[in-house]
Amino acid sequence: MKDNPLEKNILITGGAGFIGSHVIRLFVNKYPNYRIFNLDALTYAGNLENIKDIENAPNYHFIKANITDAKTIKALFQKHQFDSVIHLAAESHVDRSISNPKIFVDTNVTGTLNLMEAALETWQGNFKNKIFYHISTDEVYGTLGETGLFTETTSYAPNSPYSASKAASDHFVRAYGETYNLPYVISNCSNNYGPNQFPEKLIPLFINNIIENKALPVYGDGKYTRDWLYVLDHAKAIDLIFHKGNNKSTYNVGGFNEWQNIDLIKLLCEIMDKKLDRNEGDSETLITFIKDRPGHDKRYAIDASKINKELGWEPSVTFKEGLMKTVDWYLQNPAWIEAVVSGSYQEYYKMQYL
């Protein structure tokens, strides 16, 4: 079946989500010899519209399945003989992890374990050209003070149920590498933004609220810092790490792009006023300071020098350029927003903000 050495059966989980959809598109278009299997449970965050443009590509296959279902996952590995896994499927939103932590353990920890168990059973100790790539977050490192950066050797100190679940899954991946010799690579990335992001995360939530003239709910004093990276730059880093990363290594990925929330929000308001032909300052009047997020991490900032030196990766999109592209995408895709904010989103919004 695989006569061409360049042929691979690659399992990408979470490919209907925000980052996963950009990774899937990049791989399907760039590697026609790879058979790309997108496994996704299509939770509230998964949306096949995100990858509509590639759904008929001959090297693309969609599988609706839940990674918490160990039996089904094993059967799928046996059937399709995946050579490699790029694992993105997760519960990804910190606020949801605060109100409902258990599903974060089920999906992020048990789900990851199920995938590794299935990989070990299928690969039977033959690890040549095999890799289990776990996509993780900088939140595992906890919070920084005014100075300093997260490096690959920073100790783990997760503060939210979400980050604790991602930290646990990172530890399990490493433990499977040590104990069972599972070939793996992990990357820990900073905050992504761009098209197709579910409007529960800061940037798309605020874009949508500005369009609808709704309050912009800023947690606490807004003086929390995040390091923002355009999603396609993350997808390119994933491509490089998958192909060239060292076995049993971790890589930090970040934008060298720190912003205090309130400054970012003001910049976004300025861009939206121009794009919507509103008076300067109109959107800023929507800013509303609300009760802080419990356990809110003060500052994240990534030292991405290892991936830069070893693999030659660096962000290619400037923040202003990326924000413009993102805003344009949301303004050009009202039907996408309408579809995702109807139904259960309304319940979530009421519970979180009203």
Ligand code: NAD
């Ligand atoms: P997302 O919430 O947009 O998408 C998650 C995807 O996983 C969805 O398609 C969903 O249907 C699927 N999924 C959820 N539970 C599943 C299950 N039990 N079985 C199968 N599929 C399931 O998430 P995202 O923002 O695209 O994040 C993707 C990955 O990247 C996550 O692992 C996240 O921790 C990590 N990450 C995200 C960011 C960020 O800024 N968004 C930054 C660093 C790392």
Ligand code: DAU
């Ligand atoms: O750092 C990487 C992480 O970034 C990823 O692992 C997570 O999956 C992703 O959700 C993101 O986590 P954050 O909690 O940093 O992202 P969020 O967009 O939820 O919040 C960004 C900042 O904005 C944070 O300081 C909280 C603040 N915020 C967020 C929301 C949703 C507000 O002030 N108001 C809001 O309504």
